[in-house]
Amino acid sequence: MLILDYPYVSKLLKNTAAELQIPVLKNEMAAGLKTEKKLNLLEEDEFIKLIKEKGECALYSNSENSIGWISExxxxxxxxxxxxxxxxxxKFRELLERxxxxxxxxSVKFEELDKIRVEEIKKPFIIKPAVGFxxxxxxxxxxxxxxxxxxxxxxAEVEEIKKLYPEQVLNMENFIIEGNIEGEEFAVDAYFNREGKPVVLDIFKHIFSxxxxxxxRVYFTSKKIIETYREAIEDLLKEIGNLAGLRNFPLHLELRISQDRRIxxxxxNPMRFAGLCVTDxxxxxxGINTYRYFLEQLEPDWNKILADKEGKSFCFIMLNKSEDLNLKDVKAFDYEKLLSDFEKPLELRKADYETRGYFGYMFTETRDSSWSEIERILKSDLREYITFKEAASASSVLKNNVQK
Structure with missing residues (x-):
């Protein structure tokens, strides 16, 4: 069963829902989706009744916006x-404490951040919303x-973010301070099947500038990444599944792996794979349709899937703004120029940057010999693709002259 919600449902997801005729909760987002084959939409009462009749069932939501509805x-x-x-x-840290x-x-409340005696905390440390995205x-x-x-x-971010996301998705009232976890960062899309077995559907490596x-900005997946880390990640998921008693449960896990392979x-993130349908x-x-694999309890045949993937990486590139960029100063974003800077762009998904706070994202297939295109976009502030409003351009020039 499916709950489709804002801010974004990909073409792959909505067409999968229509093709499989999976029951979909009829909400504002789902009712407005256009598909070649009609979605199997159920009113709230019908949807809830069907879940009761099924008992345990595979329920997937593309968005954490649905968390409030599920709770209610x-x-x-x-x-x-x-x-x-x-x-x-x-609570997640408390679960894994053993x-x-x-x-x-x-844990620290937002209004108490000013009282923190930062000199008493071992560094480096990470601070982030206790409920985040x-x-x-x-x-x-x-x-x-x-x-x-x-x-x-x-x-400054608290004021801006409150306007963009519901508190079930991103709550800025409570923060968590935690020790910095050393190692390279990865993200995993996986699910627990009806027997409680974890099934890994993809592993991304998160790189930084x-x-x-x-x-x-950049995540990528490759044959080497899957072959190197899949079994160790499955072992970790088994431990988490045993602690939490997970079955029929989709998830997106973020982790770090140190040089000695400690994970x-x-x-x-529960009930979903990578946000904004990045799991695509x-x-x-x-060729793994992660939605279909979860809903039909399928498992990848990795030996067969990876046979012809040598020397390639598949990248997700987030077109997020630099911290000092005011989106009100932006007149246009040149998506065509962006696409021309990559050897093999696979799909571009534009976003209304004025309301979403970013310009969109894209997928690429990149040969090892062309990795420089990824290194370049990783460090870019994207200004080479932005046309500024005249007043903003003049202000920028003046600011640069003052700095000089």
């Missing part, structure tokens, strides 16, 4: 408790001197 209407399933266990990063007793974490509101603090600047940024970069979870990269890369 599906309490009898036990899902609200499972969602809270993972969505609240403090596996990672050495990891420091502390993507890397919004996430900051790394490496020295005492950085704290004032980070605190100022957090306060610098040590203090915490943005979501440390960062966070686990598995379809472009490996």
């Amino acid at each position: 209407n599906l309490g009898f399933t036990g899902l609200p408790e499972k969602i809270e266990l993972f969505k609240n990063k403090v 596996l990672y007793p050495e990891l420091y974490f502390k 993507f890397s919004l509101g996430v900051h790394k603090v490496s020295t005492n001197e950085e704290w004032d600047s980070v605190l100022k940024s957090i306060k 610098s040590e203090n970069d915490v943005s979501d 440390q979870p960062i966070e686990l 990269i598995a379809y472009f890369a490996y």
